[in-house]
Amino acid sequence: MISRILDSKTKNTISRAVEKRSLAQDRRSAYKSTFFRVILQAALLLTMLILLVLLVSVFLNGTDHILSRLGDFLNGTMRSRSVDEKLGVHQALYGSLWIVIIVAVCAFPLGIGAAIYLEEYAPENRFTAFIEVNINNLAGVPSVVYGLLGLALLVNGQIFGLDRITGGRSTLSAGLTLAVLVLPIVVITASEAIKAVPNSLREAAYGVGATKWEVIRTQVLPYAAPGVLTGTLLSVSRAVGETAPLILVGAVSGRLGPNPGLFEMSALTDKFTALPLVITSWTQQSGRDVGFTAAAAAAIVVLLVVVLVVNSVAIGLRNRFEKKRG
Amino acid sequence: MTDASTGLQAITASHLQISPLRRLREMVVRHTLLVAVLVSVMVSALILWSLLSEAWDFIVHVVWSDTWGQLGWFPRRGIYDIPTILIPTFIVTLIAMIVAGPLGLGAAIYLSEYAGSRVRSWIKPILEILAGIPSVVLGFFALTWIAPNLVARIGKNVFLIIGLAILAAYVVVAARIATTQLKKLKSRATDREFTVDTGMENTTWITLTASLVVLTAVLAMGVVWFIDVWVDFIPASAGSLAAAGIGVGILTIPLVASVSEDAMAAVPNSLREASAGLGAEKMTTATNVIVPAALSGIVAAFIVATSRAIGETMVVFLAGGAADASEFTISPFDGGLTMTAAMASLASGTDNVVGEGLTFQSLYFVGLVLFLITLGLNLVAARFVARLREAY
Incomplete structure (x- = not known):
């Protein structure tokens, strides 16, 4: 339909514009996707980090008794x-x-x-x-x-x-x-x-x-x-x-x-x-x-x-x- | 009747009959096992009985008009003000869920949708280790590390804004779910056969988010101002409801993660x-397909975690910043008693919980209220899990 109404120059412009837009959309959604993934990983890492901090801080507090006079x-x-x-x-x-x-x-x-x-x-x-x-x-x-x-x-x-x-x-x-x-x-x-x-x-x-x-x-x-x-x-x-x-x-x-x-x-x-x-x-x-x-x-x-x-x-x-x- | 050529014996009716001894043994075993079951059931009857019999004395004899007036919780002096322990319970639970909700759900989505089997085989045991840490350890950690390093040093302002921002994010997500559900209902009503669920229009989406962010900022500033003017800042060494809430939150992360991961699995x-066939990205699949599909399970995870947070005792007992009695407070940066901590601290004296007339009974009254709240939440959560099971 379109090709019958529009001359070739306009057609090209339109298709280029469409292409550009969908590229930009693709890129944006790829960014969004990566961002989402990073956030999920951050949640997991933060949980691990808390566990680590807990264990380290408890152990550091207790070194006096544990290392020097455990018996x-x-x-x-x-x-x-x-x-x-x-x-x-x-x-x-x-x-x-x-x-x-x-x-x-x-x-x-x-x-x-x-x-x-x-x-x-x-x-x-x-x-x-x-x-x-x-x-x-x-x-x-x-x-x-x-x-x-x-x-x-x-x-x-x-x-x-x-x-x-x-x-x-x-x-x-x-x-x-x-x-x-x-x-x-x-x-x-x-x-x-x-x-x-x-x-x-x-x-x-x-x-x-x-x-x-x-x-x-x-x-x-x-x-x-x-x-x-x-x-x-x-x-x-x-x-x-x-x-x-x-x-x-x-x-x-x-x-x-x-x-x-x-x-x-x-x-x-x-x-x-x-x-x-x-x-x-x-x-x-x-x-x-x-x-x-x-x-x-x-x-x-x-x-x-x-x-x-x-x-x-x-x-x-x-x-x-x-x-x-x- | 031995067949001489093969050495095999023909089977007769007497072979098939069970010997009396074996039959007796079956009976004995069956009944012993039934007794074991009945004992397990008796436990709940005993819990109810012990709670009700003591709490009934309290309910009958306490002067109810004295239990609702911001008087403070001083059970040994006969002052039982219920809001004094109810509001801190709410505050601690809310903070715990603000911590555990995003972390647990994020971890669950990652584990279920993104992580490969190797990553999972490493991370799941670590989460289980976290789940196995006794609450008294978290109490110590909340008092000696979270209170001075997070709550006091980073300061209440930053803390509050982060908390409110997460709260706002919750609201956005809830609004989004609500609008898509609404849209679904509408499309069903107009009886269109093919509707592609694309979520909200972009513009509405942006406006909503922007207005919520602004609203949150305004709200945050208001709350900060309120706290600056009305609440004294805590000393670094003392516990507070905020520190306890974070501790409880850490304790419930594995629970949120494992229950919602089960739902998504x-x-x-x-x-x-x-979804992938339609060209959706992993993120779209996760947020628009998997999470909505597993929604009732995820809701169940949050409810179970809430119930666990309400029932958690040791973290608040150690890091809540109150001794065996407490003034009325609504600030998370004050010390306070939750229902559980109130019970534990009342019982931790060396006497057999004596005091004014109803001191001992008040212990059971609080226990009964706690029992009913957690039971209700658990039953609701079970309903949600059943719904998920029905769907798939």
């Missing part, structure tokens, strides 16, 4: 002044160790058992759906609320009089509170691992005459084991780092008697402290006594080493098995 | 391919 620091106890040769985290490590043991003993069997029931046995009805929603919501409850539960139930013995067993503000109370806190995490991760087991495995086992539990024990659980293990490891690291519930159930933040022998049962019902509690207490005291900043940072380094090692093992384990199974 | 590849 003393790990063997020392809580003190009222920061310049004290015996300042250290021994009681805290001891308390955290007991808490992890209690969590492992209570939460793992319960959580894995519940996951097996939900994935393998539970009928598809309203009740099961309700339980699943319930457990998902429990995972989102703020940790401090679990502390309130522990305070009411285990420390004050409000409903069942459980304080007679736990001894009130004790290691056992703290451990049970954290066990309840990580329970939904264990259930959810174990459920996912069990869900990922291919049905053909189950059918093959049924085909050779195995009962339901035999199928689960010999086929489902071994296949799901790495995933289940990842979940339990993540929940251990969560329990080690969790602080707020311990404050609520009344961990000791000041002086504390010496530890009993490592595996004496009296430790369970005694007063206790834990690694994150010591960090909290020292950080709070740094306003009064600046030296406690370094002590808190050193305790954080110890905590981070524990948490990050456990986490990296968990993540590495999961990635390895994911890759293996494609 | 759920968008089928055919949409990306179709």
Whole structure:
């Protein structure tokens, strides 16, 4: 149409103009695209940078204790002044160790058992759906609320009089509170691992005459084991780092008697402290006594080493098995 | 009945019958596992029961007219002013989302749409490490590094303008989404069959952005002026709600990133391919196709992160700049108590939380309010995730 109406000169001008304009548009959108990409990369880099700054600043603060007196620091106890040769985290490590043991003993069997029931046995009805929603919501409850539960139930013995067993503000109370806190995490991760087991495995086992539990024990659980293990490891690291519930159930933040022998049962019902509690207490005291900043940072380094090692093992384990199974 | 020639045994009905012992074992296992499930459910009943039974005392006995008057939060003296802990909760959560929103979403878009598998295999574990850092560590970091180096040194003015600019960017994006949705609705109403969604007209777009930038600048200057006149500047060594908010934000970045990345990964590849086939650039595909398609998942990520930020305790407890009681404040540069920090600091004394008559009960009342807020947010987020799952 156009070629019939316009002479060739005008036509050329128009087409050149169109070309120029679309070139400019192309260039502009290419700039925009690059800009967008750079912004996204910046967001990611900034996140990494924050992580780096965090780790470096904590480590630099803690060098005094970590580099020059690590042995003393790990063997020392809580003190009222920061310049004290015996300042250290021994009681805290001891308390955290007991808490992890209690969590492992209570939460793992319960959580894995519940996951097996939900994935393998539970009928598809309203009740099961309700339980699943319930457990998902429990995972989102703020940790401090679990502390309130522990305070009411285990420390004050409000409903069942459980304080007679736990001894009130004790290691056992703290451990049970954290066990309840990580329970939904264990259930959810174990459920996912069990869900990922291919049905053909189950059918093959049924085909050779195995009962339901035999199928689960010999086929489902071994296949799901790495995933289940990842979940339990993540929940251990969560329990080690969790602080707020311990404050609520009344961990000791000041002086504390010496530890009993490592595996004496009296430790369970005694007063206790834990690694994150010591960090909290020292950080709070740094306003009064600046030296406690370094002590808190050193305790954080110890905590981070524990948490990050456990986490990296968990993540590495999961990635390895994911890759293996494609 | 052994067949002599092959050595195989014929199968009879008795072979197929399960032995009584095995049957018993099945029963026992099944019921034991059911008990495990019931225990998990009992936990939520116990949480509700313990919260309600104590909070009920508070609700019945407290003088409600005294809980709403900018009086300050002094639970040990029997002064329970709810806005004093509610407003800092809001401030900290808002700051946390201003930090975590863009960083988390940016990281998620990059990981899902741009990064190759090698980059991803490096970066995802690092994000997971960040997710695994205990909150008490972030509390220490917020108090000893963020407060003196970011909040105090860079200064509240720069800080505020950056914050407001990000807020404005949010508004722009929200407006954009709203207008495209509106346009879609309109085009549906006029029943045109083929409409190409090109977003807004360029001119409207520019006008809107420009006016928003101007508005933000004016607003920023107003707020800066307000703060200069009305609020005392914090000393470098003390914590503040702003420092705590940044700390909480850092803590929630991985959450935003991983949930929204999951959402974008759920968008089928055919949409990306179709968009590329139409000649769209990667950026256009990301902003006009993938993000809108994954929108409900991204919204869920933000809601979950908000809920997490509201429930976060240790960062605010350590870096919030208030002891176990607090005056009423609305400035992010003052110290203050959020709901969680108020609970933790009330419980951190060596006594068994005693004080005026309702001190102990107030702990549970705050806990109940917190529980209901986070539960509501989590349920809404679950609804959004379900919607995403339905769509694909």
